[in-house]
Amino acid sequence: MNARFLSLCCALLAGALVVSGCGSSTGNTKVDLTPPPVPTDLLIRQIGNGSVTLEWAPVSDPGLRGYHVYWQGGATVDTLKANRRFTAANTLTISDLDYETTYSFAVSSIDQSNNESALSVSRSGTPYNTTPPLPPEGVDLVAENIDFPRITLYWIENTEPDIARYDIYRALSVSGLSDSTNRVAKVTQNNFIDTGVQVGTIYYYRVKAVDKGGRESPPSAFVSDAVLQKVTLLSPINFTYVGLNPILTWEAVAGARKYNVVITTSRIGGEIWNVEVDGATTKIAYSGNTKLISGNTYWWKVGAISNREINSVSDTGSFVVQSQ
Numbered sequence: 001m002n003a004r005f006l007s008l009c010c011a012l013l014a015g016a017l018v019v020s021g022c023g024s025s026t027g028n029t030k031v032d033l034t035p036p037p038v039p040t041d042l043l044i045r046q047i048g049n050g051s052v053t054l055e056w057a058p059v060s061d062p063g064l065r066g067y068h069v070y071w072q073g074g075a076t077v078d079t080l081k082a083n084r085r086f087t088a089a090n091t092l093t094i095s096d097l098d099y100e101t102t103y104s105f106a107v108s109s110i111d112q113s114n115n116e117s118a119l120s121v122s123r124s125g126t127p128y129n130t131t132p133p134l135p136p137e138g139v140d141l142v143a144e145n146i147d148f149p150r151i152t153l154y155w156i157e158n159t160e161p162d163i164a165r166y167d168i169y170r171a172l173s174v175s176g177l178s179d180s181t182n183r184v185a186k187v188t189q190n191n192f193i194d195t196g197v198q199v200g201t202i203y204y205y206r207v208k209a210v211d212k213g214g215r216e217s218p219p220s221a222f223v224s225d226a227v228l229q230k231v232t233l234l235s236p237i238n239f240t241y242v243g244l245n246p247i248l249t250w251e252a253v254a255g256a257r258k259y260n261v262v263i264t265t266s267r268i269g270g271e272i273w274n275v276e277v278d279g280a281t282t283k284i285a286y287s288g289n290t291k292l293i294s295g296n297t298y299w300w301k302v303g304a305i306s307n308r309e310i311n312s313v314s315d316t317g318s319f320v321v322q323s324q
Contacts, residue, residue, distance in 0.1 A: 031113075032063065032111070032112075032113040032115065033113075033115065035109075035111070035115040035116055035117045035118075036059055036061040036063065036064055036109040036110065036111045036115065036117050037059050037060070037061060037109060037117060038108070038109065038117045038118050038119070039056045039057065039059055039067060039107040039108065039109050039117070039120040040056065040057050040120060040121075041056055041057040042054065042055075042056040042105070042106070042107055042120045042121060042122070042123050043055050043056065043123065044105070044123050044125045047125040047126070047127050048127055048128055048129075048130045048131070049099075049127065049128075049129055049130060049131060049160060049161065049162045049211065050095060050096060050097045050098070050099055050127050050129065050161055050162035050211075050212060051093060051094065051095045051097060051127055051161035051162065052071075052093070052094050052097065052103070052105065052125060052127055053091065053093045053094075054069060054091065054092050054093075054094070054105055054107070054123075055090065055091040056090050056091075056107050056120065057090065058090045059090075059109040059117075061109065061111060063111040063112045063113065064109060064110075064111055064112075065088070065110050065111055065112050065114075066087055066088040066089075066109075066110060067086070067087055067088075067090065067092075067107050067108065067109050067110065068084050068085070068086055068108045068110055068116065069084065069085050069086075069087060069092050069094070069105065069106075069107050070082040070083065070084050070105070070106045070107070070108070070119065071083050071094060071103050071104065071106075072103065072104060073098075073101045073102065073103055073104075074102070074104060075102075075104060075124065076104055076122065077104050077105070077106040077119060077122050079119070082106075086110075093161075095161035095162070096161070096162075097127045098127075099126075099127060099128055099129040099212070099213055100126070100128075101126065101127075102124055102125070102126045103124065103125060103126070103127070104122045104123070104124045105122060105123050105124070105125075106120050106122040107119070107120045108120065129162070129211065129212070129213035129215060131215075132211065132215035132217050132218075133158055133160045133162075133163060133209035133211050133215065133216075133217040134160070134209070134217055134218075135207075135208070135209065135217045135218045135219060135220045135221075136155040136156065136158060136166065136190075136207045136208070136209050136217070136220045137155065137220070138154075138156035139153070139154075139155040139205070139206075139207055139220045139221055139222075139223050140153075140154060140155070140223055141153045141154070141205060141223050141224075141225055142225075142307070142309050143197075143225040143226060143227045143228070143306055143307065143311050144227065144309070144310070144311055144312070145199060145227045145228055145229070145230060145311060145312035146310075146312065146313055148195065149195070149197050149198070149227040150193055150194060150195045150197065150227070151193075151194045151197050151203060151205075151225060151227065152191065152192070152193050152194075153168065153191065153192045153193075153194065153205050153207070153223070154190060154192075155190050155191075155207055155220065156190065157190040158209045158217075160209070160211065162211045162212045162213070163209055163210070163211055163212075164188075164210055164211055164212045165186050165187060165188050165209075165210050166186070166187050166188070166189075166190065166192075166207050166208065166209055166210070167183050167185070167186055167207070167208045167210055167216070168183065168184050168185040168186070168187065168192050168194075168205065168206075168207055169182050169183050169184065169205065169206045169207070169208070169219070170182055170184045170194065170203055170204065170205050171203075172201070172202070172203065172204070174204055174222055174224075176204070177204055177205075177206045177219065177222055184196070186210075197227055198227070199226075199227045199228070199229055200226060200227070200228070200229060200254065200255070201227075202224055202225065202226040202255075203224060203225070203226065204222050204223070204224040205222060205223050205224065206219040206220050206222045207219070207220040208220070225306055225307050225311075226255050226306060227311065227312070228254070228255050228256060228304045228306055228311040228312040229253050229254065229304075229312060230253075230304075230312045230313065230314060230315075231250050231251065231253055231259070231302045231303070231304050231312060231313065231314035232250060232251040232314065233248075233249075233250050233300075233301075233302065233314050233315065233317040234249040234250055234251060235247075235248070235249050236248070236317060236318075236319035237317040237318065237319075238318065239297065239318050239319065239320050240318075240319050241319070241320050241321075241322045242319045242320070242321060242322065243321070243322070243323070244291070244292050244294070244323060245285055245286050245287070245292075246285070246286050246292075246319055246321070247283060247284070247285045247286075248261060248283070248284055248285075248286065248300060248302075248317075249282060249283045250282050250283075250302050250314065251282065252282050253304045253312065255304075255306050256279045256304040256305060256306060257279045257305055257306060257307070258276050258277065258278060258279050258304075258305040259276065259278075259279065259281065259282075259302050259303065259304060259305065260274070260275075260302065260303040260304075260305060260310055261273070261274070261275050261276075261277065261284060261300065261301075261302050262274050262300060262301050262303075263286065263288065263298055263299070263300045264298065264299050264300070265296070265298060265299075266299065267299055267316060272288055272290040272298075273286065273288035273290070275288075276305070279305075292321045293321060294321050294322060294323035295320070295321065295322070296320070296321055297318060297319070297320050297321075298319055298320075298321065299316050299317065299318050300316070300317045300318075300319070301313055301314050301315075301316055301317070302314045
């Protein structure tokens with residue numbers, strides 16, 4: 001009995017060794033515990049206006065994933081307390097820094113196994129507020145009297161890293177824009193909707209960018225426009241009977257450079273004619289390619305254009321075609 005038991009134990013032990021040996025031959029993966037080299041030659045390429053641009057020598061390592069950049073106020077960098085940002089490149093720009101604080105910066109490299117090197121030699125600098133922003137560019141506006149009178153002002157967002165807001169100036173003349181009391185709004189986005197406007201009044205606008213230190217940019221170029229009166233349709237209206245080529249007339253709107261005339265087959269759509277005419281024109285005969293059908297009802301509107309967009313729109317007119 002003891003011999004048979006001993007033989008069985010030996011067989012089981014041999015089997016375990018075979019299985020163990022097979023496992024080690026196919027699954028013996030070497031774990032990477034070696035960190036990549038420490039980055040060198042860390043430089044502050046540019047600093048000021050709440051921003052810093054750092055650069056360092058690229059690390060040569062086949063398993064490199066990128067770098068961790070650390071920064072904090074003070075003379076040293078404590079990785080447990082410092083700000084940190086990952087980058088795959090060997091350069092990084094950090095914004096939203098305080099002007100009057102001296103920061104220390106350091107870099108580590110990190111590989112695909114998340115092994116991280118020690119920190120590089122640190123560099124220090126203070127991002128003082130040295131220059132005001134550039135004036136906003138691309139300032140334009142759209143005046144409209146569709147839902148309610150309003151003028152929407154918009155511009156290209158400034159690229160400076162320390163922009164805090166934009167100041168909007170409005171006046172009834174270009175010269176009035178130089179008066180600081182004519183500031184009507186402070187906004188953080190690159191647009192402004194002015195609902196405090198009167199129909200028929202020309203308003204002039206300029207925009208200034210302001211940084212976190214309160215430095216103002218020079219003013220932008222000025223733009224101007226007025227919200228126009230709604231167009232009043234004269235004829236045909238209220239299901240008037242007309243011929244196959246009806247003549248459409250409306251009242252002139254002060255300030256309109258063009259008019260946009262539209263005819264549809266229903267109140268809500270089915271456009272068959274859309275034409276722009278000069279602002280001196282208030283009368284036009286239908287000349288569309290679609291033949292009007294006797295007995296059918298059609299609807300029409302006129303939009304007034306002051307700049308490039310439709311500024312105001314008339315109520316809807318209607319007519320019934322009757323062949324003659």
